[in-house]
Amino acid sequence: MKQKITLKHLARELEVSISTVSKALKNSEEISQDTKEKIQAFAKLLNYKPNNIAISLKNKRTKNIGVIIPDIVHHFFTTVFRGIEKYANEKGYNVIVCVSDESFDKEVINMELLANGSIDGFIMALSAETQLKKDYAHLKEVTDQGIPLVLFDRVTDEIACDKVVINDEEAAYLAVKKLIGSGRKGIALVTTEDFFSVSKARKEGYRRALKEHQMEVNENLILKLPYRDIDETAISRFFDNREIDAALCVNEIFAMHSMRLVQKKGLNVPHDVSFIGFTDGILSKYASPSLTAIAQHGEKMGEIAARMLIEKVEGENDGERFVTEIVKATLIERESTIN
Amino acid sequence: MKQKITLKHLARELEVSISTVSKALKNSEEISQDTKEKIQAFAKLLNYKPNNIAISLKNKRTKNIGVIIPDIVHHFFTTVFRGIEKYANEKGYNVIVCVSDESFDKEVINMELLANGSIDGFIMALSAETQLKKDYAHLKEVTDQGIPLVLFDRVTDEIACDKVVINDEEAAYLAVKKLIGSGRKGIALVTTEDFFSVSKARKEGYRRALKEHQMEVNENLILKLPYRDIDETAISRFFDNREIDAALCVNEIFAMHSMRLVQKKGLNVPHDVSFIGFTDGILSKYASPSLTAIAQHGEKMGEIAARMLIEKVEGENDGERFVTEIVKATLIERESTIN
DNA sequence: GGCGGACACGAAAACGGTTTCGTGTTAATA
DNA sequence: TATTAACACGAAACCGTTTTCGTGTCCGCC
Numbered sequence: 001m002k003q004k005i006t007l008k009h010l011a012r013e014l015e016v017s018i019s020t021v022s023k024a025l026k027n028s029e030e031i032s033q034d035t036k037e038k039i040q041a042f043a044k045l046l047n048y049k050p051n052n053i054a055i056s057l058k059n060k061r062t063k064n065i066g067v068i069i070p071d072i073v074h075h076f077f078t079t080v081f082r083g084i085e086k087y088a089n090e091k092g093y094n095v096i097v098c099v100s101d102e103s104f105d106k107e108v109i110n111m112e113l114l115a116n117g118s119i120d121g122f123i124m125a126l127s128a129e130t131q132l133k134k135d136y137a138h139l140k141e142v143t144d145q146g147i148p149l150v151l152f153d154r155v156t157d158e159i160a161c162d163k164v165v166i167n168d169e170e171a172a173y174l175a176v177k178k179l180i181g182s183g184r185k186g187i188a189l190v191t192t193e194d195f196f197s198v199s200k201a202r203k204e205g206y207r208r209a210l211k212e213h214q215m216e217v218n219e220n221l222i223l224k225l226p227y228r229d230i231d232e233t234a235i236s237r238f239f240d241n242r243e244i245d246a247a248l249c250v251n252e253i254f255a256m257h258s259m260r261l262v263q264k265k266g267l268n269v270p271h272d273v274s275f276i277g278f279t280d281g282i283l284s285k286y287a288s289p290s291l292t293a294i295a296q297h298g299e300k301m302g303e304i305a306a307r308m309l310i311e312k313v314e315g316e317n318d319g320e321r322f323v324t325e326i327v328k329a330t331l332i333e334r335e336s337t338i339n
Numbered sequence: 340m341k342q343k344i345t346l347k348h349l350a351r352e353l354e355v356s357i358s359t360v361s362k363a364l365k366n367s368e369e370i371s372q373d374t375k376e377k378i379q380a381f382a383k384l385l386n387y388k389p390n391n392i393a394i395s396l397k398n399k400r401t402k403n404i405g406v407i408i409p410d411i412v413h414h415f416f417t418t419v420f421r422g423i424e425k426y427a428n429e430k431g432y433n434v435i436v437c438v439s440d441e442s443f444d445k446e447v448i449n450m451e452l453l454a455n456g457s458i459d460g461f462i463m464a465l466s467a468e469t470q471l472k473k474d475y476a477h478l479k480e481v482t483d484q485g486i487p488l489v490l491f492d493r494v495t496d497e498i499a500c501d502k503v504v505i506n507d508e509e510a511a512y513l514a515v516k517k518l519i520g521s522g523r524k525g526i527a528l529v530t531t532e533d534f535f536s537v538s539k540a541r542k543e544g545y546r547r548a549l550k551e552h553q554m555e556v557n558e559n560l561i562l563k564l565p566y567r568d569i570d571e572t573a574i575s576r577f578f579d580n581r582e583i584d585a586a587l588c589v590n591e592i593f594a595m596h597s598m599r600l601v602q603k604k605g606l607n608v609p610h611d612v613s614f615i616g617f618t619d620g621i622l623s624k625y626a627s628p629s630l631t632a633i634a635q636h637g638e639k640m641g642e643i644a645a646r647m648l649i650e651k652v653e654g655e656n657d658g659e660r661f662v663t664e665i666v667k668a669t670l671i672e673r674e675s676t677i678n
Numbered sequence: 679g680g681c682g683g684a685c686a687c688g689a690a691a692a693c694g695g696t697t698t699c700g701t702g703t704t705a706a707t708a
Numbered sequence: 709t710a711t712t713a714a715c716a717c718g719a720a721a722c723c724g725t726t727t728t729c730g731t732g733t734c735c736g737c738c
Contacts, residue, residue, distance in 0.1 A: 001485040053456040054724035117392040146340040393694035
């Protein structure tokens with residue numbers, strides 16, 4: 001087992017000081033061409049690589065960014081993560097991922113752990129519990145310490161920081177408008193509890209589209225599902241309501257279950273009931289019929305979030321101006337709707 | 340912007356030495372009960388948190404583990420990652436993820452970067468290019484430095500380290516046997532190029548099952564697809580062969596495309612053609628018909644990999660004994676096969 | 679010959695902790 | 709009273725870098 005070689009080793013072997021070695025390797029003007037060449041050659045020979053940790057301690061910069069997401073086995077978050085990782089990697093940053101598992105406590109613990117020097121900044125989407133409790137003290141603490149933070153998708157107004165979201169309200173509005181345009185009269189909304197910022201916005205878009213067309217917002221056409229442990233019988237019962245001839249689902253999973261259960265009733269998708277689902281994930285593409293979906297462009301969101309964060313970290317950006325970037329969602333039309 | 344408080348601050352305020360503060364906070368016997376209480380109270384008051392980087396430098400232990408995977412937007416790898424993250428988190432480790440994107444160069448660069456002190460050990464699945472080139476110098480270098488390494492799923496015999504895999508050969512064997520048992524005569528294999536260790540093993544299992552039943556291995560029934568940019572027309576042509584009444588696919592995506600194209604020909608799944616796919620991912624569950632799948636238990640694999648790595652890192656394990664753990668795949672029967 | 683300034687390098691502090699060892703004080707013991 | 713041990717704490721080295729600030733040598737110049 002070869003042991004890691006350090007500046008000290010090089011210095012000793014070459015009979016120069018550590019400072020000289022350090023400077024020589026950074027091609028400093030201070031050192032003569034001769035010695036520089038000697039030292040660099042020797043360092044290469046011994047395959048010297050500087051110790052990241054020591055550099056981090058010295059610079060107070062780790063070149064690590066912390067990503068905290070509710071779930072990794074979730075297509076949308078995964079694509080966002082890919083965007084982050086890609087951009088960060090290009091910029092020489094590594095990514096430390098923590099999964100909050102929708103738990104407030106885990107979110108807090110992980111953040112506090114990482115905030116103590118391990119990372120230069122955070123990118124995160126709030127856990128369900130955090131949004132439910134509306135307790136953002138841990139975020140406040142981090143920003144107070146001057147650690148840059150970028151929130152994406154599941155955000156809150158109570159924290160001043162950069163954010164990247166999609167135009168949830170408008171996307172829902174346009175989706176519903178499209179359903180109305182194709183002659184649908186009973187448009188259902190399959191959503192989560194209201195405490196999710198995105199669900200709230202989507203519901204507003206849904207409402208606005210209906211109102212704009214003088215259609216009543218009927219609470220019987222709105223189904224709220226818990227964010228875990230999906231209850232199929234509730235969905236099935238909900239769709240027994242034969243007023244419903246279309247549904248907007250706030251995520252892919254809800255859409256898949258709904259479509260399947262509707263089909264089980266002997267109804268045809270899209271003719272009897274049309275479907276549009278948020279998140280253009282892998283399921284939408286392979287479903288049958290394939291699902292018309294609202295693409296959230298996760299990878300792009302991730303990339304933007306990473307760019308914003310790194311700009312803050314590297315101080316190119318004037319510290320206290322916070323921006324919310326809005327990524328435009330797009331409707332991908334497939335077989336679960338008609339024109 | 341509050342600045343981070345250090346031992347030095349505490350020491351100055353309390354008019355004791357840094358060493359005393361340090362010891363007091365670790366509840367050292369050396370320090371009197373009185374001073375300990377004072378110091379601890381004051382530290383709590385000021386919300387002192389030790390700097391992770393400084394501790395890492397001193398201990399030469401980062402409590403970070405590096406995970407290098409070919410792709411994160413891939414259900415199997417994602418579930419493995421979840422297993423790793425969960426276990427690591429419980430043990431107080433953080434996870435740094437790098438995505439090799441199936442590229443040899445990225446894999447090498449990322450490993451070298453992380454190997455310089457950023458992590459205590461690696462968990463990885465080889466990239467496609469690495470398996471193609473059969474160049475494992477970067478792995479060798481890392482293990483030579485005494486950095487623990489655990490390979491999973493895509494492994495190689497050329498590196499001595501801990502490994503965790505599924506019984507690919509046997510799983511394929513059993514799947515094919517099951518198809519034969521249900522009366523299938525023309526069993527196809529939809530696979531990747533041979534340089535993937537897993538595909539190779541699966542093909543062997545496929546062969547063994549056929550031979551055992553005196554069925555010929557017909558190369559016309561084996562379709563090799565590139566690992567990216569799936570060619571639908573090739574698949575469609577392949578299934579024009581009406582000898583085929585069943586297919587084993589080495590991954591979910593291949594299975595989904597195949598099933599869809601077969602159905603498009605007006606054939607019935609499972610009656611005309613039965614399907615079994617490796618990787619019991621989200622698609623298998625939601626496909627129609629739902630796909631009979633070989634569950635690789637990614638989360639469990641991740642957990643085992645993390646356990647093995649952390650044991651090595653913490654030296655509970657005698658250094659030079661390497662183990663390969665085999666996770667048993669299980670067949671999940673769904674609608675794409677008949678009994 | 680003395681002075682000033684390049685030039686090339688080294689000493690040492692610093693980052694924020696941990697840990698070993700030394701030391702001054704007190705009290706118990708011979 | 710002198711010795712000793714326990715006690716409570718501080719000084720300093722160390723982890724591996726970077727960086728500031730000397731400093732010694734040599735040369736050119738007046």
